[in-house]
Amino acid sequence: MTNNDILRRLRYTFDYSDSKMIELFAIAEVTVNREQISNWLKRDEDPDYTNCSDVQLASFLNGLITDKRGKKDGPQPKPEKSLNNNIVFRKLKIALNMQAEDVLAIMALADLTISKHELSAFFRKPDHKHFRKCKDQILRNFIKGLQLKFRSSAEAEEPELETEVEEKPAFDWNKKD
Numbered sequence: 001m002t003n004n005d006i007l008r009r010l011r012y013t014f015d016y017s018d019s020k021m022i023e024l025f026a027i028a029e030v031t032v033n034r035e036q037i038s039n040w041l042k043r044d045e046d047p048d049y050t051n052c053s054d055v056q057l058a059s060f061l062n063g064l065i066t067d068k069r070g071k072k073d074g075p076q077p078k079p080e081k082s083l084n085n086n087i088v089f090r091k092l093k094i095a096l097n098m099q100a101e102d103v104l105a106i107m108a109l110a111d112l113t114i115s116k117h118e119l120s121a122f123f124r125k126p127d128h129k130h131f132r133k134c135k136d137q138i139l140r141n142f143i144k145g146l147q148l149k150f151r152s153s154a155e156a157e158e159p160e161l162e163t164e165v166e167e168k169p170a171f172d173w174n175k176k177d
């Protein structure tokens with residue numbers, strides 16, 4: 001998955017406007033304009049399409065973490081110069097304040113079942129003997145699960161039109177046997 005694809009999917013998942021995207025970058029102390037955001041979100045075939053760098057995506061994810069969890073004491077974390085799926089996955093998990101069970105439930109929404117041990121391998125340090133590289137399929141399914149959780153819950157919160165149903169008593173007191 002490209003950085004642009006991740007950015008595009010996260011914007012859709014959380015239903016962020018251009019203004020909110022700019023605000024998230026600003027939280028991470030990065031200045032972007034509406035045109036940059038627009039060019040990052042365009043399809044690959046579009047002539048105005050621009051690649052989103054690792055530093056830019058890391059800044060966005062840092063802003064997302066700060067927005068969702070609050071500002072940490074001290075200086076803001078510096079964005080990583082090089083990103084991989086494991087780092088993106090970890091940052092999303094941190095931003096949404098999820099435990100392993102929460103992540104597994106999100107994965108289940110996307111019809112992907114993995115064990116807790118497999119999941120923890122993605123969050124280990126790269127030099128750990130049980131570290132496992134997060135493939136695109138895992139990250140894609142996690143983001144898909146997030147979409148199913150956050151987009152469907154937002155749509156479910158919309159009030160439905162209630163139809164009046166005439167209630168009939170279960171027992172007729174006036175009826176004689």
